Amino acid sequence: MKLAILGPLSRSYEEIRVIEEAAKVFSSTSYFAIPQINVEIRKGNFALTYKNKDLMNYEVIYPRIPRTYKKFGATILSLLQQGGAQLPITPESLVLSHNKFLTLLLLQERDIPVPETYMAVKRETLEHALEKLDYPLVMKLIYGSKGAGVMFADSKQSAVSVMDALERFNEPIFVEEFIKNKGEDVRLYIVGGRVISSMKRVAKEGEMRSNIGIGGVGEKYEPTHEEKRMALKSAKVLEMDICGIDIMHGPNGPVVIEANVNAQFQGLEKADSKNVAGEIVKYLRRQGAFWRS
Ligand SMILES: Nc1ncnc2c1ncn2[C@@H]1O[C@H](COP(=O)(O)OP(=O)(O)O)[C@@H](O)[C@H]1O
Ligand SMILES: [Mg+2]
Structure with a gap:
């Protein structure tokens, strides 16, 4: 069974780890950089190619499509x-998960608590x-990630000045209730339910954002029943x-603050000593067998 991974031009730790683990269970694993993929509409048909390779020949696909290629990736x-x-x-x-606002909107419609x-x-x-x-209060760029794009304003006066700057750049202004705690959050990684x-x-x-890439520290954590239920329902x-x-x-x-479609797991593998890439690959292999049966 053949696996195709679709991702950015330069591979991150996550893509490299998935390729490594996939080599153990798939007969072949190919990495396709989105900007090098070509779509053609032909008479009565279409083609999806990457340097003369046909993408339609792969049984299992694992998309890790960054925000920059969201629209082409969705196509x-x-x-x-x-x-x-x-x-x-x-x-x-x-498309939905790359948009923080639409994500929260959908979650709350399905009775999952999210910030105001x-x-x-x-x-x-x-x-x-x-x-x-x-x-x-919290302001966010709708398509921000890794903590970049999350801003805090201590007063109405500072919120107004940030909002004016966003408006000037034609960025949607996204305001969120500040969730009062010590600067901690919980990350749950979901694979196949x-x-x-x-x-x-x-x-x-001195920092309010807990992202690992900006100095946050990951610790082993056993989620509560409620957290598991919320996270599984969100993924669904x-x-x-x-x-x-x-x-x-x-x-x-x-409250669920975010759903990450291309969640990183380097910090998680370190904090939790689990083989996240291995779990992803095992799941893709199982599903591949199921889908094709
Ligand atoms: N509403 C909020 N209240 C308090 N802290 C927040 C809130 N939203 C985000 N944060 C902090 O900022 C971090 C980054 O926010 P998040 O929305 O996950 O953006 P990113 O996609 O950049 O990770 C979170 O992990 C959390 O520590
Ligand atoms: Mg986040």
């Missing part, structure tokens, strides 16, 4: 789907949120068989 996934491939990440879920959230393109339309929310690894992340001294609602769900605990209980 590729749709074509693969039309060709009969079952995907752990659907084209719709790729507002979005607008003009600051003056958010005046009521600035009056209502406690400070600090199971929590296969988890950790608590603690922000470094968002139609992602493989993903990382982030949960924060505030005074009103746990």
Whole structure:
């Protein structure tokens, strides 16, 4: 059985680890960089090629499509789907999960607790949120990741100046209730309807964002029943068989703050001593056998 991984031009730790583990269970593993994929519409048919290789020949596909290629990536996934491939990440879920606001909207519609959230393109339309929310409040870039794009404002005055800058750059203004805690959150890694690894992340001294890439420290953590239930339901609602769900605990209980379609797992493998890449590959292999049977 052959595996195709679709990802960015330069491979991250995660892609390299999945390729390494895949070599143990797949007859062949190929890595396709999205910008080198070519789509053609031909008479009565279409083709999806990468340097003369036909992408439709792969039984199992693992998409790790970065935000920059979200739209083209979704097109590729749709074509693969039309060709009969079952995907752990659907084209719709790729687009949705790269948009923090739409993700939270869908989760709350399905009764999963999320922070109170507002979005607008003009600051003056958010005046009521600035009056209502406690400070600090959180502002985010809709497509931010790795902590970059998350901003905190201690007062209405500083929130207004950040919002004016966002408005100037034509960026949607995304405002969120600040979840009061010590700068900790919990990451649950889901593969095929199971929590296969988890950790608590603690922000470094003087920092409110707990992302590992900006100094947060991952610790081994056994999730509660409630956290597992929320994370599994989130993955299901968002139609992602493989993903990382982030949960924060505030005074009103746990809330899902983010769903990561291309979740990193280097910090997680270190904190939790689990073979996350191995679990992903085993799942893809099992599903491949099931889909093709
Ligand atoms: N509403 C919030 N209240 C308090 N802290 C937050 C909130 N949202 C995010 N954070 C902190 O910022 C970090 C990054 O936020 P997140 O939305 O996950 O963005 P990214 O995609 O950049 O990881 C979180 O891990 C958490 O530590
Ligand atoms: Mg995050």
